[in-house]
Amino acid sequence: MRDSTLKKVWIYFLLVVTSLLVFFPVVYAFMISFMSGPEILQGKFFPEAFKFDNYVKVFDRLPLMKYLMNSFVVSLTVMIGQLVVCSLAAYAFVFIPFKGRDFVFFLFISTMMIPWEATMIPNFFTIQKLDWLNTYQGMSLPFFALAFGTFLLRQHFKTIPKELQEASQIAGLSRFKFFWKVILPVSKTSLVTLGAYGFLTTWNMYLWPLLITTNSSVRTVQIGLKQLQSQEMSTDWGVVMAGVIVVIIPTLLLLFIGQKQLQKGLSQGALK
Amino acid sequence: MTTVKAPGVWQRSANLRTGFLYLLPSIVLFAVFLFYPMIRTIYLSFFLTDQNGNAAVNVGFENYSYLLTSPAFLNSMKATGLFVLYTVPIGIILSLFFALLANEKLKGIGFFRTMYSSTMGISVAASSVIWLFLFHPSVGLFNRILVAVNLPQVQWLLDPEWALFSIAVSTIWMNTGFSFLILLGGLQNIDEHLYESSRIDGAGYFYRLRRITIPMLSPTLFFIITISLINAFQTFGQIDILTKGGPSQSTNLIVYSIYREAFINYQFGTASAQAVILFIIILVVTILQFKLLEKKVHYQ
Numbered sequence: 001m002r003d004s005t006l007k008k009v010w011i012y013f014l015l016v017v018t019s020l021l022v023f024f025p026v027v028y029a030f031m032i033s034f035m036s037g038p039e040i041l042q043g044k045f046f047p048e049a050f051k052f053d054n055y056v057k058v059f060d061r062l063p064l065m066k067y068l069m070n071s072f073v074v075s076l077t078v079m080i081g082q083l084v085v086c087s088l089a090a091y092a093f094v095f096i097p098f099k100g101r102d103f104v105f106f107l108f109i110s111t112m113m114i115p116w117e118a119t120m121i122p123n124f125f126t127i128q129k130l131d132w133l134n135t136y137q138g139m140s141l142p143f144f145a146l147a148f149g150t151f152l153l154r155q156h157f158k159t160i161p162k163e164l165q166e167a168s169q170i171a172g173l174s175r176f177k178f179f180w181k182v183i184l185p186v187s188k189t190s191l192v193t194l195g196a197y198g199f200l201t202t203w204n205m206y207l208w209p210l211l212i213t214t215n216s217s218v219r220t221v222q223i224g225l226k227q228l229q230s231q232e233m234s235t236d237w238g239v240v241m242a243g244v245i246v247v248i249i250p251t252l253l254l255l256f257i258g259q260k261q262l263q264k265g266l267s268q269g270a271l272k
Numbered sequence: 273m274t275t276v277k278a279p280g281v282w283q284r285s286a287n288l289r290t291g292f293l294y295l296l297p298s299i300v301l302f303a304v305f306l307f308y309p310m311i312r313t314i315y316l317s318f319f320l321t322d323q324n325g326n327a328a329v330n331v332g333f334e335n336y337s338y339l340l341t342s343p344a345f346l347n348s349m350k351a352t353g354l355f356v357l358y359t360v361p362i363g364i365i366l367s368l369f370f371a372l373l374a375n376e377k378l379k380g381i382g383f384f385r386t387m388y389s390s391t392m393g394i395s396v397a398a399s400s401v402i403w404l405f406l407f408h409p410s411v412g413l414f415n416r417i418l419v420a421v422n423l424p425q426v427q428w429l430l431d432p433e434w435a436l437f438s439i440a441v442s443t444i445w446m447n448t449g450f451s452f453l454i455l456l457g458g459l460q461n462i463d464e465h466l467y468e469s470s471r472i473d474g475a476g477y478f479y480r481l482r483r484i485t486i487p488m489l490s491p492t493l494f495f496i497i498t499i500s501l502i503n504a505f506q507t508f509g510q511i512d513i514l515t516k517g518g519p520s521q522s523t524n525l526i527v528y529s530i531y532r533e534a535f536i537n538y539q540f541g542t543a544s545a546q547a548v549i550l551f552i553i554i555l556v557v558t559i560l561q562f563k564l565l566e567k568k569v570h571y572q
Binding site: 015022 | 291298305313325406411502554
């Protein structure tokens with residue numbers, strides 16, 4: 001009995017120390033975001049007061065509201081696009097047997113071997129030739145197809161009993177109706193996982209928006225942070241950190257709400 | 273005859289046609305934004321290009337022989353290799369440690385799980401800006417700590433000896449969230465009964481870890497090792513914000529090098545050759561991974 005209490009104390013101790021260390025940089029950034037220049041120079045941890053001056057300033061110096069809207073539109077578009085494209089493909093892989101399906105499946109697997117960065121030069125020129133620089137479609141369309149997302153949904157579709165398909169055929173449901181009215185509703189959890197994953201990764205995307213946005217019309221918050229940091233670097237760390245906090249709040253919230261779901265769903269998709 | 277046969281073929285191919293229809297969006301998108309550009313990259317790597325990325329002069333393998341003898345590129349390869357070595361093993365061991373802790377059934381464990389996974393919700397750009405401040409030579413936290421314990425200050429991101437190490441530290445932090453979530457998911461999929469029977473035998477914690485947890489977790493570990501390796505080779509955002517490849521090229525990792533060669537120097541031919549080398553490295557790493565680990569991985 002004493003043994004297990006001692007073990008518990010140990011585990012709690014390790015949990016507290018390590019999780020605080022992991023989360024510390026975020027808390028520190030949060031504190032800095034309320035500090036004035038002199039306060040930061042003094043090297044304090046707690047600000048004198050929680051005033052929102054830096055937050056007002058950051059929205060003043062950057063079109064941050066516009067960037068936030070852009071990030072939101074792009075992330076939402078990619079999320080919906082991925083859900084549609086991946087669920088259609090996963091449905092075909094599970095419910096429509098046809099000759100050559102294994103070959104197409106192999107094609108999907110092979111896409112995971114191509115690092116996206118190795119294709120970015122021609123992709124940039126494709127988008128340029130389509131006149132899609134500084135557009136939402138140029139930002140989002142290249143990311144709609146996703147092998148990982150297809151596999152994740154396929155895993156879940158495979159657990160759906162085949163009798164359901166037979167029953168729906170007898171009931172006279174068309175293929176698409178069966179997909180839309182039966183398969184998608186029963187796969188809600190996987191769809192939510194993939195949706196959250198898609199939103200999160202798109203919101204955090206850096207290199208592609210850097211390449212194809214040349215003005216603020218569709219520029220995302222991540223590039224806004226780069227701008228902010230290069231403008232304000234030596235002068236106003238408080239303002240820069242206010243920008244950081246504004247940018248990470250939406251995704252942190254999404255993660256806090258969906259953490260359990262993401263962890264379950266992603267690890268299922270990881271194990272084919 | 274033909275009127276009878278034609279609908280037969282049509283009907284027999286019904287599945288093929290519908291299946292293809294459902295797969296069409298994916299196939300078109302992969303073709304346009306992945307397969308075509310990959311082939312185009314390989315093609316361009318044999319050419320000198322104009323400003324608009326069109327092939328101008330066929331130079332055969334000259335771009336490659338230039339790269340493989342260029343000290344700058346070899347240095348970039350070396351930095352990339354070191355970076356992978358610094359970040360992947362430590363990152364995975366740390367995440368595994370966190371996941372093992374967070375897998376204990378204790379009150380309030382949900383809170384700790386959220387904390388460990390938090391870095392997954394923080395973008396590379398935001399993380400980099402935070403670490404830029406932590407590494408700051410005068411107001412940064414690390415140098416303040418060094419001063420407080422009477423140690424000489426370090427020019428973290430400005431010293432060629434330290435810059436790559438500093439980037440590696442910040443990258444490990446950025447990646448723990450995702451690895452942690454995946455590993456925790458894997459741990460929770462392990463059947464409880466396995467532990468119960470071993471507990472009766474009076475097996476210790478580390479014995480169980482070595483004999484049950486790690487073998488049962490191996491498919492997940494295998495997955496996360498592969499993903500971490502690939503991610504490490506693709507590092508870009510933190511370099512762009514923290515060091516811009518400097519000081520004296522010490523953090524010019526391969527993707528940053530491709531980016532600079534293409535979009536700053538407009539040398540699309542040599543940039544494409546670098547991209548092909550990146551592709552080959554990732555291909556080889558993935559295949560090696562499968563060959564080496566496949567045998568050792570224990571699938572349930």
